[in-house]
Amino acid sequence: MADAETTAKTKKKADRTGFEPHIIGFLCNWCTYAGADLAGTSRIGYPTNIKAVRVPCSGRVDAMYVINALKNGADGVLVSGCHPGDCHYNQGNYYARRRFMILREIFSAMGINPERLQMSWCSAAEGAKWAQIVAQVTEKIRELGPFEGI
Amino acid sequence: MARIGVFVCWCGSNIAGTVDVKKVAEEVSKLPYVVYSTDYKYMCSDPGQNMIKEAIKEHRLTGVVVSACSPRMHEVTFRRTVQEEGVNPYMMEMANIREHCSWVHDDMEEATEKAIELVRMAVAKAVELEPMEKIEVPVTKRALVIGGGIAGIQAALDIADGGVEVILVEKSPSIGGKMSQLDETFPTLDCSQCILTPKMVDAAQHPNIKIYSYAELEELDGFIGNFQARIRQKARSVDMELCNGCGDCWNKCPQKKIPSEFEAGMSDRAAIYVPFPQAIPNTPVIDRENCIYFQSGKCGVCAKICPTGAISYDQSDEFITEEVGAVVVATGYDLFNTDVIGEYGYGEIPDVISGLQFERLSSASGPTEGKIVRPSDGKKPEEVAFICCVGSRDDKYGRPYCSRICCMYTAKHAILLHHKSHGSQAYVFYIDVRAGGKGYEEFLRRATEEEGAIYMRGRVSRLYRDNGKVVVKGADTLSGAQIELHCDMVVLANGITASPGAEELARKLSISYDEYGFYSEAHPKLRPVETNTAGIYLAGCCQAPKDIPDSVSQASAAASKVLALFSGDFLTREPNIAEVNPFTCTGCFTCREVCPYDAIDEEEVTVHIDGKKVTRTIARVNLGKCQGCGICCAVCRSNAINLKGTKDLQIFRQIKAFTGSEKEKSDEPVGSKK
Ligand SMILES: Cc1cc2nc3c(=O)[nH]c(=O)nc-3n(C[C@H](O)[C@H](O)[C@H](O)COP(=O)(O)OP(=O)(O)OC[C@H]3O[C@@H](n4cnc5c(N)ncnc54)[C@H](O)[C@@H]3O)c2cc1C
Ligand code: SF4
C-alpha cells in the first residue's frame, strides 16, 4: 500500500510521460463514495485520473452508463460499491456484479478489452483501499492504452 | 434557460493550497449556462452563504453549483441556503474538490485540472436538475412490538407512556422472555423475577398496551408510518374471557410427562399449562401435540373439570390485522445447542447441564426450590466445573463471535454455588474472561477473591462419566499441565444464537441480518437501533448478544425513535425516489422482481389506442416504501422508470462533461432545459 501511496504522491505530472487515461468512476453513496471521502480526510494520495460520479447504489449503474462513457471518450470505467452483503439496499451490488460480468463478456465478444470495465468493493472505512484501487485501476487502463472507440 | 451560478470554496488553505481556485472559477465561467462564478474563503460561513443568496437575486440564478467539500458534509447546508432565497433546494449540486481532490493530490496543476473537470460535471448535472418536493406521508400513531422479553416489554412501556398505543405480540404463551427464567442477576445479584414481574404486570395493565400472547406475525405490509400487520393468534383452546386461572385443569390433566420449557427440561408440565405461576396472561394453553384429546379423541378431563366452562377444543387460529406506523423487533435469542458437541456428552450424562438449567436449579421458584443438587441422584455437588465459551468464539461450530454474557453469568453461577451450596467448590475453565460492563470486573474479582472460585485457563477437550463422577479432561494453557478433574456436576456456558425463526421473520419485515441470523442495524455506530427499512427498529438480543442493562437501553432508545417518528402528523421523506413513466411502461414488472423493498405497486390505466379504450396494468412506485436505490431503473427494458435526483439524463450529461466534449460556450448548448 505504502508503495502505491508514495508513488502517487511523488509522481508529478511533469515526471510522467505519455498517455494519461481518462477514467470515470461510478461510486455508491454509502460505501465507496464515503470511502473516497475518508481517503481525503486521511490525506492518502492517489492519481488524478478517476473522476467520480455519485450514485445511490452500484445497482443503479445502468449498463448504458458504461457504454456511454466509453463512447464519449473515457478510456476506462470503474464501478465500485459496498462489499457483497453490505449493500445499503441489501442486494444492489449483487445485481451490479451480475450485470457487469455479463457486460464484460459482451465486450469480449465485441472485441473490446473487458478490462476497460473495472469493478471493486470498498467500504466507507477503507480510505486506504480506495487510494489503492485508484492507483491499480489507473495503472491497468494505462497499460491498455487509449480506447479507440466502439 | 437554466442560469447556473458556480461558487468555488477555498476552505481556507484546505482547497486553495492545492487547487488554483481563481482559475477554476474563471474556467467554469466559460461553460454553457453558467452566468456567474466566483470564489470565496469559506463558502459555508455566513458571509459565504450570503454571497450565494445575493448572487441568486442579482443574476436570477435557477441553479447553484457549490464546489467545495463532500456533499456528505454540506449538501444539507447549501440546499437550505438556496431555499432561503426561494430556489428549490434540489436545484443545488456540489462538486467535491476537497475530499476527492485537494486533499489527495499535491501537484497544483493536476489538481486544478481535475477540479475544473469535477465542477464541469456538476454544472452539467445542475443544468438537468429538477425541482423536487419532500414527500409527505400520513402516520398511523400506533406501534407494533414483536417479542415480549425484557427488551420488548421495556420498549412497549416506554412507547405507551408516551401516549401511543402499542400492540405487543409474543410467540409463547406468556411474556417475560429468558429473563423470567433467571435466578439472581449479575452484577448486583438482584432477583430477576422480582424486578421483571412488576414490569410484566405494568405492561398487562397499561391502558395503551394490547398484548397478543401465543401469537405471531404472519405478514407485514405497507411502509413507514403505514404498516398493516397481520397477526396469527394461535388457538389456545381456552377462552381467555371465561378462564379465571384457578389451575384445576393443569392439576387434573392426566398427561403430565412433558418436559417443561420454562424449567429448561428440569421438570415436567401437563398438556394444558401456564409456563410459570407468574405468567402473563395467566390463562393456560393446550399443547395440542401432547394432548390426549387432540391426539386420540379421548380424555376431555379439563373440559369436564373447568368450573367456568372455558375449555374450547374447537377454537382455531384467528387472524387479526392491526394498523401501525412503526415496528420494534425484540425477538431475543436462543442458546447454542450443545448436543452437537459430542465430546461434552450433554443429554447423555445427566450431570452435565446448561447454564440456563443451572439458573432453574438455583432459583427459589425452580424445580428444587433453589437447592442446588445433582440431577442424577439429587445429592449436593461438592465439586462443580463451569466451562465457558461453549459454542462461542469457536470456528468449528461456525460461531467466531463472543456471546458477551457467558463469562459474567458463569462468575455469577460460581458465586451462587458458593452461597447456596456451602462448602462446594467451583472450577471455571475459561479462554479469556470478558468483564467489560459497569461493575463487572469487580463482580468477577468477587467471585475469585471472596467466593473462592478457582479459574483455570484452557479449553476442555472431553467430559465422561466415571464412577458416578464427571471427569473433565483438558489442558491448563497457562501452566501447560494436563488436567483431569473429577467433578460432581458440570455446567456448560452455552453461547447465544439467533432466535429460532429469525431469518423467516426478517424476510417478512424486509430487514437484513448477518451471517449468524442477528438483525443488522442501519449503522454500527451511529444508527444502532434502526434497521435499513424505514420505520422498523431493533431492541435487545435479536440484534446481537447482550445483557439485560444493554437490552433495556436499546429498547428505550428504540422507543424514543418511535415517539420521535410519531411527533408529527406527517412524515417527510427525501424525494429521491423512483418514478414510472406511464406512457412507456409496458407492465413487465421486472422492476418489482429486483426491488428490495417491495415498492412497486400495480396501477390500472386506460389509454386510447386507435380510438379504442384499452386498460393496461402498469407499475407505480409506492412513495412510502421506495428507498431510492435505483436498482429498478437499471433493469427496466423500456427505460420507463427513473430515479429522481439521479436521472439517466443527468448522469449522461455528467459523462459527457467529464470527457470534455463540451467545454466551451461556443459548443451546442447541452441542456434541454428552458
Ligand atoms: C444462563 C443465562 C444467564 C443470564 N444471566 C444474566 C444476568 O445475570 N444478568 C444480565 O444482565 N443478563 C443475563 N442474561 C442475559 C439475558 O437473558 C438477556 O440479556 C435478556 O434476556 C435479553 O432480553 P431480550 O428481550 O432481548 O430477549 P429474550 O429474553 O430472548 O426475549 C425475546 C422474546 O421474544 C419472543 N419471540 C421470539 N421470536 C418471536 C417471534 N417471531 N414472534 C413473537 N415473539 C417472539 C420470545 O418468546 C421471547 O419471549 C443471562 C442469559 C443466560 C442464558
Ligand atoms: S417500469 Fe419498466 S420494469 Fe417496471 S413494469 Fe414498467 S416497463 Fe417493466
Ligand code: SF4
Ligand atoms: S428505487 Fe429501489 S426501492 Fe425504489 S422502486 Fe426502485 S428498486 Fe424499489
Ligand code: FES
Ligand atoms: S449501496 Fe453501496 S452497493 Fe448498494
